[in-house]
Amino acid sequence: QLVESGGGLVKPGESLRLSCAASGFTFNTYSMNWVRQAPGKGLEWVSSISSTSTYIYYPDSLKGRFTVSRDNAKNSLYLQMNSLRAEDTAIYYCARSLVPYCGITTCPSWGDYWGQGALVTVSS
Amino acid sequence: QSALTQPPSASGSPGQSVTISCTGTSSDVGAYNFVSWYQQHPGKAPKLIIYEVTKRPSGVPDRFSGSKSGNTASLTVSGLQAEDEADYHCCSYGGSNNVGVFGGGTKLTVL
Numbered sequence: 121q122l123v124e125s126g127g128g129l130v131k132p133g134e135s136l137r138l139s140c141a142a143s144g145f146t147f148n149t150y151s152m153n154w155v156r157q158a159p160g161k162g163l164e165w166v167s168s169i170s171s172t173s174t175y176i177y178y179p180d181s182l183k184g185r186f187t188v189s190r191d192n193a194k195n196s197l198y199l200q201m202n203s204l205r206a207e208d209t210a211i212y213y214c215a216r217s218l219v220p221y222c223g224i225t226t227c228p229s230w231g232d233y234w235g236q237g238a239l240v241t242v243s244s
Numbered sequence: 245q246s247a248l249t250q251p252p253s254a255s256g257s258p259g260q261s262v263t264i265s266c267t268g269t270s271s272d273v274g275a276y277n278f279v280s281w282y283q284q285h286p287g288k289a290p291k292l293i294i295y296e297v298t299k300r301p302s303g304v305p306d307r308f309s310g311s312k313s314g315n316t317a318s319l320t321v322s323g324l325q326a327e328d329e330a331d332y333h334c335c336s337y338g339g340s341n342n343v344g345v346f347g348g349g350t351k352l353t354v355l
Contacts, residue, residue, distance in 0.1 A: 163333050165344030177343045213289055228278045228337035232301055234289040
């Protein structure tokens with residue numbers, strides 16, 4: 121099970137940190153991912169992080185503003201979002217990679233488990 | 245603008261088959277056999293129904309099938325049922341700089 125938290129209403133330029141609490145599987149063996157969905161729009165990949173945090177990936181459009189991290193001792197995944205813009209308004213989902221003990225670029229299929237989503241609204 | 249191109253809508257009657265296309269480039273869909281499809285009902289999280297172009301996770305009916313030719317992947321839903329009415333999203337691996345390249349989604353209506 122994956123449960124996101126930390127969403128809310130923020131003003132442009134502010135920061136927000138999302139959390140994703142994992143349970144029911146061996147968290148430290150799976151890569152994890154963040155995906156977002158703007159209102160009425162399609163899905164957008166936000167970030168991926170390997171099981172040991174060694175490898176981290178972002179789309180070019182988000183590099184420098186978003187930072188993904190994880191704490192395997194707490195079975196938790198995080199997304200730090202800075203300098204937020206109106207276009208960052210979306211539901212943010214965490215999703216598990218399919219294959220344990222396999223890197224993101226070797227086993228890039230994911231999404232067998234998703235959280236319920238956390239709504240982030242950026243508005244003045 | 246999404247990197248992969250899907251038709252915005254598709255429809256079919258119960259019992260019929262419908263195919264949804266997902267067109268990318270030689271850098272994503274055409275380059276890797278890592279295309280996934282997700283089903284999403286309104287207000288719900290996406291659900292994985294196809295991965296690695298043709299594979300189905302446990303519990304997904306075999307009415308759902310995937311294929312790929314060149315830069316275009318396809319999802320076929322056979323024997324349409326009312327509960328298949330949902331949004332369908334394709335996603336391809338596009339290399340380390342583009343781990344997840346999504347389409348804009350297709351709304352499937354069961355008439």
